[in-house]
Amino acid sequence: MTNHTDTIVLVPGGAGEVGAGIVQAFLDTGPTVIVPSRSQDHPDDLHKHLESTGTATDQLTSLVGNIGQIDGAKELRDDILEQFGRVDTVVASLGGPQPIERLIDVPQEMWDQVIDNFMTAHFVVARTFLPLLAEQDEGSYTMINGLSGPTGDIAAPASGLMAIASAGEHMLMRALAESAEHHGESVRINELVPLTPLITRSRTNTDSEWMPAEEFGLVAVALAMEYNYHREAIGVYSQSDVRRWQVRSGEWTPV
Numbered sequence: 001m002t003n004h005t006d007t008i009v010l011v012p013g014g015a016g017e018v019g020a021g022i023v024q025a026f027l028d029t030g031p032t033v034i035v036p037s038r039s040q041d042h043p044d045d046l047h048k049h050l051e052s053t054g055t056a057t058d059q060l061t062s063l064v065g066n067i068g069q070i071d072g073a074k075e076l077r078d079d080i081l082e083q084f085g086r087v088d089t090v091v092a093s094l095g096g097p098q099p100i101e102r103l104i105d106v107p108q109e110m111w112d113q114v115i116d117n118f119m120t121a122h123f124v125v126a127r128t129f130l131p132l133l134a135e136q137d138e139g140s141y142t143m144i145n146g147l148s149g150p151t152g153d154i155a156a157p158a159s160g161l162m163a164i165a166s167a168g169e170h171m172l173m174r175a176l177a178e179s180a181e182h183h184g185e186s187v188r189i190n191e192l193v194p195l196t197p198l199i200t201r202s203r204t205n206t207d208s209e210w211m212p213a214e215e216f217g218l219v220a221v222a223l224a225m226e227y228n229y230h231r232e233a234i235g236v237y238s239q240s241d242v243r244r245w246q247v248r249s250g251e252w253t254p255v
């Protein structure tokens with residue numbers, strides 16, 4: 001596997017279920033990986049989980065702060081710039097509990113929280129870190145989303161709120177990409193979507209249809225290397241999709 005020891009990767013939401021798999025996949029290729037979290041407990045759990053999988057964590061830096069709010073994100077950005085000088089790649093895997101509720105029964109508090117976790121936090125991270133990537137020749141910005149975003153499908157009658165938030169995140173990706181192009185910025189902005197349930201540290205399943213989150217994370221690594229992709233919504237359905245991505249980016253060569 002290619003070694004990316006000079007690369008600085010930021011994974012907002014990296015202490016979450018999907019984020020932990022993305023962090024593991026990046027760490028295996030050698031870059032510095034920075035994971036912000038609003039709590040100290042989540043990074044501690046992430047470290048323990050990674051160590052239990054045999055993943056080396058010496059290149060992992062955890063920072064406590066709220067990357068989903070303007071002031072917290074600025075503080076984290078300043079801290080990162082002071083410690084590392086730049087950011088090359090962002091993979092934002094933000095989210096939270098996914099409510100199952102008939103749309104017209106959704107309390108405003110739940111509405112606000114889902115919009116905050118799935119849309120506002122993505123907006124704030126992009127607003128704060130995209131200008132840094134725009135300074136890099138080959139900066140890569142990836143947003144993790146659910147299926148409803150790019151397809152517009154509503155998975156179940158009670159998942160309307162999630163579908164709305166995912167669709168908003170999808171349009172955010174497109175609008176950010178459009179704006180970057182308009183301003184002549186070379187940063188590549190894409191969206192990456194698991195099309196099959198993921199096996200995560202707290203959601204284990206031996207069903208062969210399910211994919212380990214760290215396998216999905218390998219596509220995030222490949223996408224960071226793949227210079228032709230921009231403004232794309234990329235679905236990952238199976239482990240053969242993962243292999244195709246690794247081959248395409250030169251990350252992995254079949255024997």
Ligand SMILES: NC(=O)c1ccc[n+]([C@@H]2O[C@H](COP(=O)([O-])OP(=O)(O)OC[C@H]3O[C@@H](n4cnc5c(N)ncnc54)[C@H](OP(=O)(O)O)[C@@H]3O)[C@@H](O)[C@H]2O)c1
Nearest residue numbers: 013016017018037038042068094095096117121145146198
């Ligand atoms: N889990 C799956 O199988 C699956 C399948 C398909 C798609 N997805 C997509 O993957 C993404 C991540 O899902 P997940 O299951 O990994 O979620 P998760 O376990 O809840 O992790 C999300 C992380 O995002 C951070 N976050 C959430 N709201 C935030 C906010 N307002 N401000 C700052 N940070 C915030 C949290 O970090 P801290 O609390 O540590 O600060 C949390 O660790 C979502 O877009 C989801 O739709 C997941």
